[in-house]
Amino acid sequence: MASQEGHLTATLLASILTAVLGSLQIGYHTGNVNAPAKIIEEFFNHTWRARHNQSMPDHSLTLLWSLSVSIKDFGALLGSLGVKFLADSYGRRNSILIVNGLSVAGACIMFASKASESFEVLILGRLVFGLFCGLVMSLNPLYIQEVSPTSLRGAFATLNQVSFATGILVGMLAGLESALGTERNWALMLSLSLIPALTQYLALPFCPESPRYLLINRGEASKAEAALLKLRGRSDKVFAELEEMKEEASHTQSGVTVRYFFKKRSYRQPIIIVLIVNLGSQLSGFNAIINYSTRMFQAKFDEAKFLTLGVGAVNLTFTLVAFFLMERAGRRKLLLTGFISIAVCNLLMTIVESVLHLVPDLRSLQVVLVFCLISAYELGPGPISWFIAAELFDQPGRPIAMAFTSMLNWGGKFVLALLFPPLLKLCGAYVYLLFMAVALLAFTLTWIRLPETKGRTFDDIAEEFRGADGIPLHNSTGFNTFDS
Secondary structure, eight states: OGGGOOOOOHHHHHHHHHHTHHHHHHHHHHHTTTTTHHHHHHHHHHHHHHHHSSOOOHHHHHHHHHHHHHHHHHHHHHHGGGHHHHHHHHOHHHHHHHHHHHHHHHHHHHHHHHHTTOHHHHHHHHHHHHHHHHHHHHHHHHHHHHHSOGGGHHHHHHHHHHHHHHHHHHHHHHTSTTTTOSTTTHHHHHTTTHHHHHHHHHHGGGSOOOHHIIIIITOOHHHHHHHHHHHHOOHHHHHHHHHHHHHHHHHOOSOOOHHHHHHOHHHHHHHHHHHHHHHHHHTSSHHHHHHHHHHHHHTTOTTHHHHHHHHHHHHHHHHHHHHHHHHHHOHHHHHHHHHHHHHHHHHHHHHHHHHTTTOGGGHHHHHHHHHHHHHHHHHTHHHHHHHHHHHHSOTTTHHHHHHHHHHHHHHHHHHHHHHHHHHHHHHGGGHHHHHHHHHHHHHHHHHHHOOOOTTOOHHHHHHHHHHHTTSOOTTOSSTTOOOO
């Protein structure tokens, strides 16, 4: 393993920073609809009045707004179906460039919604942008993991989430009334994601393709060696890594179909782990808070929008903490710590919300709990859920595994964005107990099933599953088994 110690080159860093511009765009469109919700709802109402000479009924407006927020996640769910085809047909880097066109188209359509006086155009724009989200949030970790040295793989994959969290904060800032979240400028605000999209078109063609893709998928050893030399900068690094890739290639068969992926015995354990980690991350309450934090705070605070900014700042801060801890603590320890902390936060949220009418001063504690829950999510479940599948599967299974990850993540987000408002009305404070139950289940199953992947080659991890052939893994028996 010594030969694989991380060596950071300008090309490697530039390739990763350019790739994560995609997740910056996604974060931007996640954060920018929160604060100006009322202004965009008024646009919906104005459009309806112009057509029907009457205001839209309240329940219809609520439903339409829920649809507008969640349609991006539904589009992402559909988009994730194309990950395997694109990644295997055009390569990892070229696929990111291809799908960037959907981001450009989505932003232009959203911008046109105001001029065309049509809320349907805005919803269509978010749907098109959603297709981009589903594709790029799988393609990015796939590309990053395959170009990174083993010792930096997890940290660099976390940069995807750092970029996403940065985008959320920038979106929240842009959506403020004192910035672009006004009746006059909200359409312009929705088009600002064009800046990172066009930057990516200028820079990414100069970044190398994934050497693993070139060698294992295409059989082009000389191109793989040239790409690896650009990324590592030293020929002694290249030789050892090429040998490891060839070793992996000798253990893998080409072309795994979706049906075979779900039938193959050595894939069963990783599939179960991906299910647990992704659904646990998405259905434990974080997304409800990110989408609806302004409304949650509005009922209790005059400056709700600035508290929402606090949500964005805490989100980014702890994603950065995860970036620095990923290669020290390992994936397993961070996931377990994150899930148990989320469960505790949800329990305390239920208690505080239940007694708030008796002790109004507890509203400040509720804000602290929201910040704690977000911190716990970004410390482990948030970033790791997006890239763990890339580490648990071999080269042929990896694109399908990332598509599966994307479907679970975006499907979970879509369901929560759609169901949280009615669930809140139905269950009140007790809705957080549902989130707590999900977090506890994810914690328990992660403890039982997940091996540590930190510092291990792809082939080494795949070998463990091949050897186990579906049997639970030797190093997943307890909280303290964090050996690499």
